[in-house]
Amino acid sequence: DGGITQSPKYLFRKEGQNVTLSCEQNLNHDAMYWYRQDPGQGLRLIYYSQIVNDFQKGDIAEGYSVSREKKESFPLTVTSAQKNPTAFYLCASTQDRNSPLHFGNGTRLTVT
Amino acid sequence: KQEVTQIPAALSVPEGENLVLNCSFTDSAIYNLQWFRQDPGKGLTSLLLIQSSQREQTSGRLNASLDKSSGRSTLYIAASQPGDSATYLCALILTGGGNKLTFGTGTQLKVEL
Numbered sequence: 001d002g003g004i005t006q007s008p009k010y011l012f013r014k015e016g017q018n019v020t021l022s023c024e025q026n027l028n029h030d031a032m033y034w035y036r037q038d039p040g041q042g043l044r045l046i047y048y049s050q051i052v053n054d055f056q057k058g059d060i061a062e063g064y065s066v067s068r069e070k071k072e073s074f075p076l077t078v079t080s081a082q083k084n085p086t087a088f089y090l091c092a093s094t095q096d097r098n099s100p101l102h103f104g105n106g107t108r109l110t111v112t
Numbered sequence: 113k114q115e116v117t118q119i120p121a122a123l124s125v126p127e128g129e130n131l132v133l134n135c136s137f138t139d140s141a142i143y144n145l146q147w148f149r150q151d152p153g154k155g156l157t158s159l160l161l162i163q164s165s166q167r168e169q170t171s172g173r174l175n176a177s178l179d180k181s182s183g184r185s186t187l188y189i190a191a192s193q194p195g196d197s198a199t200y201l202c203a204l205i206l207t208g209g210g211n212k213l214t215f216g217t218g219t220q221l222k223v224e225l
Contacts (some may be wrong), residue, residue: 004155031211042116042201042217048136050211056213062149073209097211098163101203103155 002027006091013085013111019037021076022106023091029102030095032074036060037088049074051074057089078109085111114139114206116216126224133187133219135202137160140180145204147176147187150218157199160187164207192223 015075025032031050035043045058049068053064060093063082068074078085091104117136125131135145144163148156160169160176162185168177175188185202199220203213 004154033211033213035215040217042205045212048212073162092156094151094211097143097205100158100161101156101213102158103148105155106153108153 002100004091004093004104006089006107008107009105011087011109013109015111016025016078016080017111019085019109019111021078021089021109023074023076023092024102025072025074025091025093025102025104027093027095027102028071029093030071031093032068032093033092033101034058034064034074034076035090035092036053037090043090046076076112085109114204114214116141116202116204116214118200118202118216118219121217122220122222126225127192127194129192129223130188130190133189133200133221133223135185135187135216136161136205137185137214139206139208140183142180143205143207143209145176145178145185146213147174147203148201148203149153150199150201153164157222159200189221192221194223194225197222200223 007022022084034046047066049055065077115138146161147159150156162178173190199218201218203215
């Protein structure tokens with residue numbers, strides 16, 4: 001089945017450590033996105049990529065980094081510079097702006 | 113800056129009731145609008161996508177409308193069922209906004225037996 005796989009589902013880290021969240025899609029989509037979801041704040045865009053080897057900052061990119069070396073993969077690194085990293089992280093993809101957005105099932109990151 | 117508002121934040125209805133969820137936006141220069149469903153602890157599932165040139169889209173018991181001039185979209189759910197219980201979010205792309213979606217904060221729906 002085609003879809004988006006995020007791993008792991010739950011992730012625990014100590015403050016000061018960098019952590020990388022995985023996102024893989026087999027939908028052959030060009031565009032991929034990372035969102036952060038906090039209670040009462042909706043989804044906020046962290047980074048997005050419209051093509052391999054290219055990505056742009058979203059609304060809350062500080063403290064995060066990404067890479068897009070392959071079409072099917074868009075990993076997100078949460079660095080120690082991110083002040084409040086504990087959140088639910090969602091990866092998404094779409095073929096183009098006329099097509100629906102597909103989401104993975106998310107990674108819940110807890111930093112203590 | 114585009115603001116997307118969904119009111120109410122939570123809604124509880126008895127099974128079988130028809131209901132309307134609202135999504136308001138401040139900038140009418142939108143390219144399209146999507147409605148999503150999110151179950152607890154899960155990702156989002158796209159329900160309906162309305163292009164700016166369309167007035168409505170239908171899928172089964174769901175009907176979404178779009179009125180750009182009033183800055184409003186509604187999601188109509190007919191004959192609600194307990195399985196419809198979830199959070200419903202709207203999101204839109206602005207004309208000239210590339211592929212970036214702006215999301216509302218969602219309406220949490222509970223359909224009771």
